[in-house]
Structure formats: structure tokens, C-alpha cells
Amino acid sequence: MAMKAAATSSPGAVQATNDDASASKLSCVKKGYILDDFVHFFVKRPIKRAPLINRGYYARWAAIRKLLLQFLDSVGPKQILSLGAGFDTTYFQLEEEGRGEVKYVELDFLEVTSRKATIIASREQLQKKVESLGTISPERGEIHSKHYMLLPVDLRDINSLEKAFECAQLDISVPTFILSECVLIYLDPDVSRAVVNWAAQKFNTAVFVVYEQYSPEDAFGQQMIKNLESRGCPLLGIHDTPSLEAKRERFTKNGWPRAVALNMDEIYRSEIDPIDRRRIERLEIFDEFEEWHMMQEHYCLAYGIKDATQGMFDNFGFGVR
Numbered sequence: 001m002a003m004k005a006a007a008t009s010s011p012g013a014v015q016a017t018n019d020d021a022s023a024s025k026l027s028c029v030k031k032g033y034i035l036d037d038f039v040h041f042f043v044k045r046p047i048k049r050a051p052l053i054n055r056g057y058y059a060r061w062a063a064i065r066k067l068l069l070q071f072l073d074s075v076g077p078k079q080i081l082s083l084g085a086g087f088d089t090t091y092f093q094l095e096e097e098g099r100g101e102v103k104y105v106e107l108d109f110l111e112v113t114s115r116k117a118t119i120i121a122s123r124e125q126l127q128k129k130v131e132s133l134g135t136i137s138p139e140r141g142e143i144h145s146k147h148y149m150l151l152p153v154d155l156r157d158i159n160s161l162e163k164a165f166e167c168a169q170l171d172i173s174v175p176t177f178i179l180s181e182c183v184l185i186y187l188d189p190d191v192s193r194a195v196v197n198w199a200a201q202k203f204n205t206a207v208f209v210v211y212e213q214y215s216p217e218d219a220f221g222q223q224m225i226k227n228l229e230s231r232g233c234p235l236l237g238i239h240d241t242p243s244l245e246a247k248r249e250r251f252t253k254n255g256w257p258r259a260v261a262l263n264m265d266e267i268y269r270s271e272i273d274p275i276d277r278r279r280i281e282r283l284e285i286f287d288e289f290e291e292w293h294m295m296q297e298h299y300c301l302a303y304g305i306k307d308a309t310q311g312m313f314d315n316f317g318f319g320v321r
């Protein structure tokens with residue numbers, strides 16, 4: 001019998017998961033798994049993660065980046081909307097790589113956007129990337145600039161999402177990449193469905209990419225649930241979407257005509273550039289193969305596609321070389 005996730009969740013504990021994500025990313029950068037010139041600004045106390053965690057974070061980063069670059073490589077204007085962005089530095093890195101000509105909107109709790117805006121305002125290297133026509137308000141947790149917007153929302157309140165949409169002046173007809181990386185799983189299932197549905201109603205042509213945990217039934221899944229519960233941030237959505245099929249259906253039953261979901265073990269094997277995979281596999285001694293496959297089988301990447309252009313997303317996604 002599956003253990004049910006605790007009904008209550010502390011916003012402070014959920015926000016703290018963001019610091020963990022940034023620390024993991026920095027650990028990967030320091031070991032040479034990934035390139036990110038900005039994440040170190042957001043981590044107070046760098047931690048050296050175990051090879052298993054570094055490899056897992058690399059796989060997550062490489063898989064999302066593959067989809068993001070496919071999207072950015074298509075022609076015409078584009079928007080990116082990151083729900084529960086935390087201290088993600090993708091915008092800054094894209095700017096650095098000369099790929100910043102896109103409207104990039106990040107949303108999170110006020111406490112998080114306020115901290116993010118404070119850090120951005122205090123570092124010249126970050127500030128200059130959001131400067132043109134920009135205003136930074138750490139108290140309001142907001143940044144408004146030509147390409148980058150940071151705004152506070154509580155995703156549990158669709159009105160606040162709607163307000164952020166208006167404030168960011170997102171355009172319903174511009175192709176949009178929506179990213180929710182380890183976020184929906186912390187929300188009540190009714191809320192995450194409402195968010196997925198809201199996005200489907202809002203944008204004509206979009207892809208909604210979700211990276212998160214699944215498979216709660218076995219011993220590994222139960223332990224994963226217990227760990228997060230004990231930290232005050234239960235995986236409220238895991239029993240509602242326990243399988244890849246359920247992750248797909250959350251899209252197809254909420255306004256997204258097409259959806260794909262793959263586990264990270266398969267993605268690592270078949271979707272990540274084999275040359276880069278060989279490179280990172282030489283970075284650290286690694287012998288935890290059993291645990292590696294088990295862990296990767298409890299994380300997935302799912303996306304829903306909606307295409308009013310009848311073609312923009314024909315060659316998008318996994319399985320496309």
C-alpha cells in the first residue's frame with residue numbers, strides 16, 4: 001500500500017529546495033560537468049556533492065538544455081516563462097552565449113524573487129545583463145528590463161499568475177517555452193492541474209516542460225517521499241502523477257493536444273549527446289551503477305505541446321536528431 005504524502009507543506013521549506021538546487025548546480029560547475037558563469041553568485045556556502053548527485057544534476061541540465069536550444073533555434077520571436085524559477089541562471093548564461101534575444105520571464109514566491117533581485121542588484125556582472133531600460137526592486141521582488149522580467153507569484157493563486165502574465169506583457173501569439181523544473185510536484189494536484197490548464201488557455205503555441213519525481217510505490221520512491229516530508233516539503237503531487245502515463249495525461253486532459261514523458265534513465269542513455277556523456281563520465285570515479293539507474297528511474301521529463309502554427313513543433317523534442 002502506498003504511503004500518502006503529508007497534507008501540509010511549509011512555504012519556507014519549499015523555498016529552501018531552491019538553495020539545494022543552486023548548490024547542486026554549482027557543485028557540477030566546479031567539477032567541470034556544466035558551464036555556468038553565474039550560479040556561484042547565488043550560493044552562500046558551496047558544497048561538494050557526491051558523483052551520483054553531480055551526474056544526476058548534469059543529466060537534468062543537459063536534457064532541459066537540449067529542449068531549450070531546439071526551441072531557441074527556431075525562427076521568429078520567442079518567449080520563455082519559468083514557473084518557480086528559484087535562482088536559476090539560465091537567462092544570464094544564454095545572454096553570455098549571445099542567445100538572450102528572447103523575452104525571459106521568471107516567477108517565484110516573493111521571498112525568493114526578493115532575494116534574487118537583491119543578489120542581482122549587488123553584482124555588476126549580473127546587473128549589466130538586465131540593465132537596458134531596466135528597474136530592479138528588491139523590496140517588491142521585481143525586475144523589469146528589456147529582455148528579462150522577475151516577478152513574485154504564488155502559483156497556488158491563478159489570479160496572481162494572471163497578474164504576472166499581464167505585468168510581463170507576455171504575448172499569447174508568440175511561441176512560448178514554459179519551464180517548471182522540480183516545482184509542480186510540491187503543489188497540490190488540483191493546483192498543478194490548474195496551472196497546466198491556465199497555460200494551455202493562455203498561449204496559442206507553446207511547449208510546457210516539466211522535470212520532476214515520479215514512481216512513489218517502490219522502496220526508493222517511499223524513501224524519497226519520506227526524506228522530503230521530513231524536511232517540511234512533501235511531494236504533494238506524486239500520488240496523483242505516479243507514472244509516465246499520468247504525467248502525459250496531466251497535459252492531454254488539461255488542454256495540451258500532444259504530450260511526451262520519458263524517465264531520466266532513458267533520456268541519459270538515448271537523448272544526451274554521447275560525446276558529452278563520455279566527457280563527463282571521465283570526470284569522477286563512479287561505481288554506484290545500481291543506485292544511479294534506480295535514481296534516474298524516479299525522475300522524468302515530460303512536455304505538452306500546443307501548436308497553432310501547425311508546424312513549429314513538428315521537429316521538436318526527444319527522438320529528434
Ligand SMILES: C[S@@+](CC[C@H](N)C(=O)[O-])C[C@H]1O[C@@H](n2cnc3c(N)ncnc32)[C@H](O)[C@@H]1O
Pocket residue numbers: 014015016017018021022083084085086087088107108109112153154155156180181182183186187
Ligand atoms: C526545487 S526549487 C527549483 C528551482 C528551479 N526551478 C531550479 O530547478 O533550479 C522549487 C522552486 O519552486 C518554487 N515554488 C514552489 N511552490 C511555489 C508556489 N506556490 N509559488 C511560487 N513558487 C513556488 C520554490 O520557491 C522554489 O524556488
